[in-house]
Amino acid sequence: MTLREVGVHGTVAAGYEHVREEFAAVAAEDDDPGAQLAAYHDGRQVVDLWAGDGLTGDSLLALYSSAKGAVYLVVALLVQDGVIDLDRPVAAYWPEFAAEGKADITVRALLSHQSGLIGVDGGFSTSELADDRILARRLAGQRPYWPPGTGYGYHAFVIGALVGEVVRRVAAVSVQELYEHRIRRPYGLDFYFGLPERLESRYVPVRPLPPARLEAAAANAPAPDSLTGIAFNLNASPPTDLVEFANTRSVRALGPASSGGFGNARGLAGMYAAAISGRRGRDPLLEPGILAEFTTAHVSGLDLVTGEPDHFLLGFEAQCVRYPFLGPDAFGHSGAVGAQTFADPRSRVTYSYTRRRFAFGGGGGAPENHRLATAVMNAATRQ
Structure with a gap:
């Protein structure tokens, strides 16, 4: 197919033409294309593409x-400010958290997914999942699902x-308010915790997998009482439907910090560019020492929830595990629809790919x- 036939739009900087060709090829192979791709190099946007009716x-x-x-960028800023000490117990800041044997869990252990507090017995309702204050209250009284510090798993x-x-x-x-005032507004980012009503007209609802693939996914779903099932709230009645969850206005309005990100590839790639390179004439968000702290591996072995090896740095996902061509300190996070975003400090590249339908x-x-x-x-290394 030609670019015109697959409906690829947007621009790339000189030297990034092959990126456009690859994006067009990906769109041509999708029976329902709908995606965005953005990238920055040294704080300058070099890729801005989209496809799909x-x-x-x-x-x-x-x-x-x-x-x-x-979330992790906000925490890194507070550590940088000296407001949060990574090695203090969580309960020193939040006394109720100490219940059920959690008194010694440090902020560092929590950030690196070692607390064992991946959910609650019986699961959460959709309204609870949408409200971080309710989640925090219920989690404070929950026993961990493994002895804290003996393993790690995706919360x-x-x-x-x-x-x-x-x-x-x-x-x-x-954390949503701090993100808005210290990161989103100053750096002009089109990525939100809690989608304002005035922006609803720009929201494109997420689409589910086609029926045949839905059946295949259901056949391979984890047991509700497994660690994976608990972490993804499959132990609730009914279990969480991710498509319905995101397409619910109350969820978009509240913007839960684990699962309520709404925006586009430009916004996400720009956020990571702000972190390592700066944007709009502003300095980078993170000082070199803090960046090094948060991009150092804190756990090793298999993730007890996902089975992925060496999954995390400090909060952020370790991107070189998935993409070996990146530096060892590449950091970022994926999203359930198949979205992926990262920053690679070694090359000064930030990348974001977003989708409207589940992969x-x-x-x-x-x-x-x-x-x-x-x-x-490859394009960035040739510049």
Whole structure:
């Protein structure tokens, strides 16, 4: 197919033409294309592409766990400010957290998914999942699902509420408010915690997998009482439907910190560019020492929830595990639809790929991210 036939729009900088070709090829292979791709190099946007009927570069999509990256940036700023000490117990900031044997869990252990507090017995309702204050109250009284510090596992639906409650206790405002005032507004980012009513017209609802793939996914679903099932709230009655979750206005309005990210590829790639390179004439968000702290591996071995090896740095996902062509300190976060976003400090590249429909077999970022990220990195190294 030609670019015109697959409906690829947007621009790339000189030297990034092959990125456009790869993006067009990915769109041509999708029976329902709808995606965005953005990249920055040294703080300058070099890729801004989109494809799919009814989708533009300005469209706002449900990006789920991509929100976690914004949470960790806020925490990194508070550590940088000296407001949070990574090695103090969480309970020193949030006394109620000490219940059920959790008194010694440090902020560092919590951020690196070692607390064992991946959910609650019986699961959460949709209204509870949408409200971080309710999540925090229920989690404070929950026993961990493994002895803290003996292993690690992805706290899929709850890490934002847990870390967010620490932020609330030390800063007297929510992590969402701090993100808005210290990151989103100053750096002009089109990525939101809680989608304002005035922006609803730009929201493109997430689409489910086709029926045949839905059946295949259901056949391979984890047991509700497994660690994976608990972490993804499959132990609730009914279990969480991710498509319905994001397409519910109350969820978009509240913007839960673990799963309520709404925006576009431009916004996410710009956020990570702000972190390592700066934007709009502003300095980088993170000082070199703090950046090094948060991009150092804190756990090793297999993730007890996802089975992924060496999954995390400090909060952020370790991107070199998925994409070996990146530096060892590359950091970022994926989102349930197959979205992927990262910053590679070694090359000064930031990347974001977003989708409006769930991928199949993505495992923390749709498979096409390998092709697209390779094309972006190859172009950047030739500059």
